[in-house]
Amino acid sequence: MIDPTLIENIVAAKFEDDEVFIVELAVRPGNKIALTIDSYNGIPISYCIEVSKLIEANLDRDQEDFELEVASAGIGQPFKVLKQYHKNLNNEVEILTADGKKIKGKLTAVAEDGFSVEIEEMVKVEGKKRKELQVQVVDFKFDEVKQIKDIISF
Incomplete structure (x- = not known):
């Protein structure tokens, strides 16, 4: 199973530069990666796509297959961090x-x-x-x- 710390390390530099933070990161059975992010200025869908591509480029599907979902924290959703x-x-x-x-x-x-x-x-x-x-x-x-x-x- 993919280690969540690996995902955090992949996105750390980008998130620091863009002032983005992780709200929730879970790796469920079957390597289903769910990453929820937020920033003080909001997160456009295009940014979620960039992060998804960044993660995919740094993981090898041949070595370990995975499913990836990157989303922004929803309006009206409970605070988590x-x-x-x-x-x-x-x-x-x-x-x-x-x-x-x-x-x-x-x-x-x-x-x-x-x-x-x-x-x-x-x-x-x-x-x-x-x-x-x-x-x-x-x-x-x-x-x-x-x-x-x-x-x-x-």
Whole structure:
């Protein structure tokens, strides 16, 4: 079976030059290679084709046959690596907490162990008849959430 480290080594220099990062790399039984990539500026399909050709040129099908899929990280898909959090700073996100609660807000900070989200809520203020819109920043640890993904709005 093809070693995922071999694939990482093949693309490392190109990805560093182009400021691209690996979101997910899996080599499944039958040498089915699935590589998902992203960058701070997005990934066009033409770039995925370039990466696919680069990998194919550096592997020998006669020695070990393989199936290859190179894709960009999808919009609205859960984040898998820390760089995706950094890429989406100041963007709207949806969080699914470990206890199943959905929260929407703006991603305002990212650290090694967690992130912060600015949330707007209608809150009942003492002495007033109507609820008022209040903004609060909520901190999350990565192990407190099942998933976080970007929200696309037009």
